[in-house]
Amino acid sequence: MTKKLLFLFPFLFAFIIVSINHTFDYYNVRSVTGGMVTQTVIIDPGHGGRDPGAVHENIHEKEIVLDISLRVRDNLEKRGITANMTRDIDTDLVSEEMKGSTRQQSSLLERLDISSSSEGEVLVSVHTNSSEDERFFGTQTYFKEGDSQGKLLAECIQAELKKVRMSSREAIPGSFYLLDHSDKPAVIVEVGFVSNEEDRRLLAQEKFRILLSEAIANGIEQYITAR
Template identity: 30%
Template sequence: MGKKKGLQPRLAVIAVLTVIFFFFAGFGHLYAAARWREWLTAAGLGRKVVVVDPGHGGADPGTLAGGVKEKDINQAIARRLVTNLRESGCRAIITLEADPALKPVRVMRAEENRENLYRRRRLAEQRGALLLVSLHVNSSSDPRVRGPIVYYWPGNSASEKLGRCIREALQRRTAFPCPLRPANFVVIKSPQVPAVLVEMGFITNYWDRVLLCSDVYQEGLAQALLEGIKDFSSSQEE
């Protein structure tokens, strides 16, 4: 009986020590994983700021077809891209979330729209961003036209480089030719921050629309954009 009495406190001590051991082992594992991720991303995106701009939003649906609104696709892919960027260790910002005043609350006049686009670009400049990516979906009177197009502002040579990196990643992932074109869009016209506008596909093409609304394609596009951004970031360090 005496032996049994001594056994219980000993078992309790062993149990407590076991719990403590597994607690610290688990914590150590999490710490090691965090350090490992930090080390892996240090050479790539590190703690850089990347601004993702989902085109339109709020009262401005963008282009429409087949009951689908452009703004919803832009927003869904922007969220996926930002999640991927943050997992890669960088500080990713969505324009419409960083400054809710940018979300249109009513149909804007042409000059208000221009001012809104300018402010999206200014946000990236004020945050000292590595780059800005504005996400859109295209439309055409010809329902056969499909595939992504990347636009850059020719006044900033780094924008062309960023456009090339993203175009190549999109070509690898989607197998579309994905043209790269110069454009004077207000949102990307920044001498300070390399910026591109990506038209991710055509809402007016049935198959593009189906793809752009699907989880798999949205994630594929977000991954392609991440790859392009990483390639650009590495090229800037060379």
């Protein structure tokens, strides 16, 4: 009996090792596909403080995008994805002494500096859109031309946003200071046109902003899984 056990022991040991490795691989795959992989994202609510962004009637861009961005952060963190904010209060990140275009430029530089010094792997800047043509509506996501990872991220987010507010808009390249000077894949997410009556009505509703934040978080998680 003892000889039989000694003979079987190497096979039993090998079976245990294989089982442990299989179990580890299973949970490792689940951690990635389930969105639980350790990942850090930078969320940038545009404008803030003295800079209200686009304004139409009772809608101020800085307030809308901060509300949505905070919800995106909370949504991501529930999925195990760390989200660092460039701002989480009503500020444009610039000292009170600065004015005009210098102030706007300094605000952008400060956001880029926060993003660069952070451990975050991608930058998602949230804005609203505006146009002289009030017929324009819907969400729009921009990426830097030639940035393949930024393009993938933008496409993932835009696809999810279109489920919330249907339109023919796709993720497209755009020339923006934030995108052009980011040291990591970056996108600008326009959550709607404040110049459009229906978009304006929807953005004023908490339920709609929750849906937008969930869509952005879904897109980010899909990007993490797909890349």
